[in-house]
Amino acid sequence: MYRFKHHRPTTIDEAQSIFAACDDPSYLSGGMTLIPTMKQRLASPTDLIDLSQVEGLTGITFHSGLVRIGAFTRHAVVANSAEVAKAIPALAYLAAQIGDNQVRNRGTLGGSVANSDPAADYPAAVVGLGATIVTSQRQIAGDTFFQDLFETALEPGELITAIEFPIPEKAVYRKFPNPASRYAVAGVMVARFPRGVRVGVTGAGPCAFRATALENALNQSFNPDALNAVEIPDAGFNSDLHASAEYRAHLVKVLAKRAVQALC
Amino acid sequence: MSTSVASSESASTSSSGLKPSGLNPSGIGASVLRREDARFITGNGRYTDDIRVEGQVYAVFVRSPYAHAKVTRVDIGDALATPRVIAVLTGADMQADGIGGLPCGWMVKQKDGTDMRSPNHPPLVVDKVNYAGEPVAIVIAETVEAARQGADAVAVDYDELQAIIDLGTATDSSEIHPGISNNLAYEWELGDRAATDAALASAAHVTRLDLTNNRLIPNAIEPRAALGVFDATTGEHTLYTTSQNPHLERLVLSAFVNIAPEHKLRVIAPDVGGGFGSKIFIYSEETAVIWAARRVRRPVKWTADRSESFLADAHGRDHLTHAELGIDASGNFVALKVHTVANLGAYLSTFGSSVPTYLYGTLLAGQYRTPNIHVEVQGVFTNTAPVDAYRGAGRPEATYVVERIVENAARELQQDPAELRRRNMIQPDQFPYQTPVALVYDVGDYEKSLDKALGLIDYDGFSARRKISEAKGHHRGIGLACYIEACGLAPSKLAIALGAGVGLYESGEVRMNPTGSVTVFTGSHSHGQGHETTFAQVVSDKLGVPFDAVEVVHGDTGRVEFGLGTYGSRSLAVGGSALIRASEKIINKGRKIAAHLMEGAEEAVDFSGGRFSLRDSNRSLSIQEVAFAAYVPGNYPDDLEPGLSEKAFYDPQNFTYPAGTHIAEVEIDGETGVVSVVNFVAVDDFGRIINPLIVHGQVHGGVAQGIGQALLEIGLYDSNGQLLTGSMMDYCLPRADDLPDFVVGTTVTHCTHNPLGVKGCGEAGAIGSPAAVMNAVTDALGVDEVSMPATPEKVWRILQGRSPRRMA
Amino acid sequence: MQITLTVNGTLRELDVPENTLLVDILRERLRLTGTHVGCDTSQCGACTVHLNGRAVKSCTVLAGQADGTSVLTIEGIGTPDVLHPMQAAFRECHALQCGFCTPCMIMAAIDLVENHKELDNKSVREGLEGNFCRCTGYHNIVRAVLSAAEKMAAKA
Structure with a gap:
């Protein structure tokens, strides 16, 4: 690992001003992706701005049909929260599927979402539940947040402070893990809202996306067989050692059907 | 104080003269709890990287990013100028010091009587790189981080050459090592070709099968490490290292590599965190470390990163095989003919030559009376990491060939696979049994293990279990493997006559x-x-x-x-x-x-x-x-x-011959292709058992590695020779939730020629299980062959185009 | 950077470079070598310790992140004479062979028992997905964790 300076701001403003003043800074949240990347010398930020001491980035609150989770909230906290499990069981379940026990004890919601790893789990919830990304500057709709491989709508220095997840009538997350890394080869969040069904997909494409064809079919008839005739084009899907684009497209449908089955 | 727990197996006495052990609660046959555990469970183990010697400095290797390249220039100037770097040493420095190449310890004679062809293997590259990750220089610094920065600063000019990667076409490709035509280390054969061909020609039925045995990367959880210490006063060299055989390491480093006279070289292998074969071999890095310690007059420590382990530990297996099994009208095996292309990697590793020959071809009789067997093996160089022994070493490959083709034969003949095997098994009264492939089995009772395993897995209840799976949209299969192995290596005279460079x-x-x-x-x-x-x-x-x-x-x-x-x-x-x-x-x-x-x-x-x-x-x-x-x-x-x-x-008089039956039962998710091993039974005859607790543990571990080979693990290179599975993110090691509980049983016939009546239990699990699992997978899918590992997408694709099941 | 952390109950004040990992602090500075390094991608779990009471991979925690925390390592949970029930169970069930993954498998298992209710064979297997063992096939590790879980529950 190359040398860097470790900053530990206590406020969002301080974090941002350090960011602005540094050569090649990076925010450090749980570090579950960033630190291994730095160890492999694939990243070499000059300055790490550690968010662990920043006020106001943790905590889970509930109001007006929303679950608001602070960006620095660790996966294990979400996974083990009885309140989250009551409001959006699929979200607690999803958090419990991330990485492994040790990773969940360190990794954070904001870090995961800001990284936009195509194989991360949380993005499926952001998109699938139609979450709102609350940042230091503004609010960003989940639908427009993920833009490409490791690319988001965040501006340089902009910091996620919390994510607000609308509470659906029902939702289920199903994941097909990469056998080696346990990241999602494909992950599908199916959520029913009074206004309709949302389907968020991670793992399959360069970043998380809404599967509108699946949503349309389910809005017409909410049962697994309604998805039989839906074509999932694999154009632009990821393809690697573990799964071709074609297989990923197949898995998206299988996982969606399984999620719907669990909801019926 | 030692504690013993109730033994599930009582060792019986044999004719070896040992007294009954019932009197000694910690004696032979007792499940004595391990005394070494006391230090391991408290964190007091002492592994190589735990050892610190006053004044020690750290080594990092510069490794080739190319699989095949000429090295035209190594410029160490900037590296030497890096703060806290003490020395940068290259292959040329090593050569100038008279340090020799790493030898292969087993000279295989080709079928034409000539010696195999073994290229020089300098510990540090001198002028040509032959696999990605091969060490080019060693950088020594006061800290690991400084050594790493120094390594970054070494400027190497490479003239990239076409990499020879594909095993199937390597013999038709340009030469990797000048003078070694067709990239062939050897063409070796065993058995009677003419008789085998004749018997196949007249057989009532011939089953044919093409198989691959996937490349595996051992991944002991402790990475390799070395700490070299040179005492200038006495001239003594001490090498602490992760070795399975410190004396052999000393012998080779002294006699062949010219590090130091044997009496001036001490090799200490303290606690070693798993080996599985990969820590047998004499490697570049350990060699360079002890040499460098003398050069810089400081203790030098190197500990591999996992990424280095993937690149530079010897890999295992990697065969392409065509096999034909002839069967007469009564269901008796009459001939087995096998042709195998074995990937040896870029160089002949310490025992790399013997694994696909003497540890493989000699086992092709399996547990059966097949009278005619012929095997031909081409040992082939490629621009990949050297390939050598990995748990089982040759015997899993042989078992895989025999037990996969026997299984397919049974399906083709519409016979119960267990019964076809039973019909052909060597009977207890036929020992000592001379096989057509050189070995003399001393003792065994193969049907006893088969029957016990069939009982433990409830073989008769399988069709009912299959129906339940099918009702859920899953496919269920069951597969047997009745393996034999040759252990207790080995009678020295025999081994040396066959080319071994050391006694055994x-x-x-x-x-x-x-x-x-x-x-x-x-x-x-x-x-x-x-x-x-x-x-x-x-x-x-x-x-x-x-x-x-x-x-x-x-x-x-x-x-x-x-x-x-x-x-x-x-x-x-x-x-x-x-x-x-x-x-x-x-x-x-x-x-x-x-x-x-x-x-x-x-x-x-x-x-x-x-x-x-x-x-x-x-x-x-x-x-x-x-x-x-x-x-x-x-x-x-x-x-x-x-x-x-x-x-x-x-010095043993013969090999020992552990044998047994492993049975796997798998369930395949019809929608995703995910294969789960739902039941696994291993019944092994290891001879007398000294400590059942330890023996069962060995079987568990071996079976886990075998299931890993069958379903999860594969080492893959791209066509340029870049390792695609170079980390645990891509190379899939079995985790706890990938595996079932194992049912382990034993039967006992005592080895006839050693005083303990024991046979050895370390490898059996990895030998029997891959064939058992793949027989179950092919049974579930109703196909002739699925290459290992049976990964979800591969199985899903088969499910998409599946032909109807042949047998109900 | 100056950091202060409590390791196995003892307060430690250290001056370390920022790019130091917790595992290196433990192994190289404090010579607590029971915590191991088995990979460089945060997969193998051989470096697992408890940080403020929860299992983490110490190869993926920076010195600055460890500042002000309380760290528990294998050396802090029991002694050869008074073993932690998990340590005892690993020995009794022959849940270790080469011993390299063992200390941190034990640390992960303790976290699993302390923080997860109603463990069974399946949930123990799933709960240990962050720890590789290449020797045991996990069979006896699962037995050991379930056995220790009973004893730990009885004690609590």
Whole structure:
């Protein structure tokens, strides 16, 4: 690992001003992706701005049909929260599927979402539940947040402070893990809202996306067989050692059907 | 204090002269809890990287990013200027110091009688790189981080060459090593080609099968490490390293690599975190470290990153095979013909040449009476990491060929696979049994293991279980593998006649201390096998001394006289036998002393339960009293040397032949192709069992690796020779939730030619299980062949185009 | 950077470079070598310790992140004479062979028992997905964790 300076701001403003003043800074949240990347010398930020001491980035609150989770909230906290499990069981379940026990004890919601790893789990919830990304500057709709491989709508220095997840009538997350890394080869969040069904997909494409064809079919008839005739084009899907684009497209449908089955 | 738990298996006595062990709660047959655990569970293990020597500095290797390239220039100027870098040494420096190439320890004779072709393997690249990750230079610095920065600053100019990666076409490709045409190290054969061809031609049925045996990357959880220390005052070199065989390492580094004379080189393999074969071999890095320690006059430490382990540890297996099995109208196997292309990687690793030949071709008879067998093997160089022994080494490959083709034959003939096997098994009254592929099996009862395994898995209930799976949209399959292996390597004369560069005996020393405790020295090495416990049980039992009074010393050439180390499930059969021989010498000398002290005739002194007693008298002496007398020889025979310490070298007369039946039952998710092993039964005949707890653990671990090979693991290179599975993110090691509970049983026939009647248990799990699992997978899918590993997408694709199941 | 952390109950004040990992602080500075390094991608779990009471991979925690925390390592949970029930269970069930993954498998298992209710064979297997063992096939590790879980529950 190359040398860097470790900053530990206590406020969002301080974090941002350090960011602005540094050569090649990076925010450090749980570090579950960033630190291994730095160890492999694939990243070499000059300055790490550690968010662990920043006020106001943790905590889970509930109001007006929303679950608001602070960006620095660790996966294990979400996974083990009885309140989250009551409001959006699929979200607690999803958090419990991330990485492994040790990773969940360190990794954070904001870090995961800001990284936009195509194989991360949380993005499926952001998109699938139609979450709102609350940042230091503004609010960003989940639908427009993920833009490409490791690319988001965040501006340089902009910091996620919390994510607000609308509470659906029902939702289920199903994941097909990469056998080696346990990241999602494909992950599908199916959520029913009074206004309709949302389907968020991670793992399959360069970043998380809404599967509108699946949503349309389910809005017409909410049962697994309604998805039989839906074509999932694999154009632009990821393809690697573990799964071709074609297989990923197949898995998206299988996982969606399984999620719907669990909801019926 | 030792503790023992109830044994699920009671070892019976054999004709080997050992007394019944029921009297000794920590003796042979008892599930004694391991004494080495005390340090491991408290974090007090002492692995190579845990050792710190005053003044030590750190090494990092510069590795080639290319698989095949000429090195035109190595510029170390900037590296040397890097802060805290002490030295940068290259292959040229090594050559100038007279350091030789890493030798291959087994010269295989080709079928035309000529020697195999072995390229020079300099520890650090001199002018040409032959696999990605090959070390080009060693950078030594005050800290690891500085060494890394120094390594970054070494400028190497590479002239990239076409990489030869594909095993199937490597023999038609340009030469990797100048002068080694067709990239062939050897073409080797065994068995009667003409008779086999004739028998196949007249067979009523011939089953044909093309198989691949996937490349595996061993991944012991402790990465390799080395700490070299040079004492300029005495000229002594000490190498602490992650070795399964420190004496062999010393021998090779001294005799062939020219590091130092043997008496000036001490190799210590302290606690070693797993080996599975990968820590047998003499590698570049350890060699460079001990040499560099002398060059820089500082202790030098290197610990591999996992990424380096993936690139530079010897890989395993990697075969392409075509096999044909001829069967007569009654269902008897009449001939087996096998052609295998074995990937040896870029160089011949220490035992790389012997694994696809003598440890493979000789096992193709399996448990069967097949009268005609012929095998031909092409050993092929590619621009990939060297390939050598990995748990089972040759025998899993042989079992895979035999048991996959037998399974397919049964399906083609619409016979029960268990019954077709049974019909062809060598019968208990046919031993010793000479196979057509050189080996003489001494003993076995194969049907007994088969029947026990069929019972344990409820073979008859399978069709009902299949129906339940099918009702859920899943596919269920069951597969057997009746394996045999040759362990207890090996009779030295035979091995040397076949090309081995070393003998394969083992040494043991049993030292009765004056106060009656016992120190045992063995040339075997434990890196998880529990020798400190098992060997103490053996000696405690033999000498009738308390288990807790026996200490086992291993892994240090400075303390143990000699040894060949641990591999090929040989430790107990060969190393344990040496300890029995040494103990017998102790008893014989003790008898003389006791006779003198008890004023009787030596012939009238019996030894039992740790006491010498004079027949027809009430006189007796404990072995501890005799030991004291031997060291304080006041009243002592005139013609006897004082002291009570004895050595033995045990050279086995034959291999041992563990055998058994493994049965796997799998369920395949019809929508995703995910294969789950839902039941796994292993019934093994390991001969006498010293410690059932440890033996079962060995089977569990081997089976896990075998299931890993069948379903999860594969080492893959791209066409440029870049390792695609270079981390645990892409190379899938089995996790706890990938595996079922295992059902393990044993049957017992005692090895006839070693004093313990033992056969060895370290590899069996990895030998039988891949074939069992793949037989179950192909059964579930109703297809002839699925290449390992049966990954979800591969299975899903088969499900998409599946042909109807042939058998209901 | 100056950091202060409590390791196995002892307060430690250290001056370390920022790019130091917790595992290196433990192994190289404090010579607590029971915590191991088995990979460089945060997969193998051989470096697992408890940080403020929860299992983490110490190869993926920076010095600055460890500042002000309380760290528990294998050396802090029991002694050869008074073993933690998990340590005892590993020995009794022969849940280790080479011993390299063992200390941190034990640390992960303790976290699993302390923080997860109603463990069974399946949930123990799933709960240990962050720890590789290449020797045991996990069979006896699962037995050990379930056995220790009973004893730990009885004690609590």
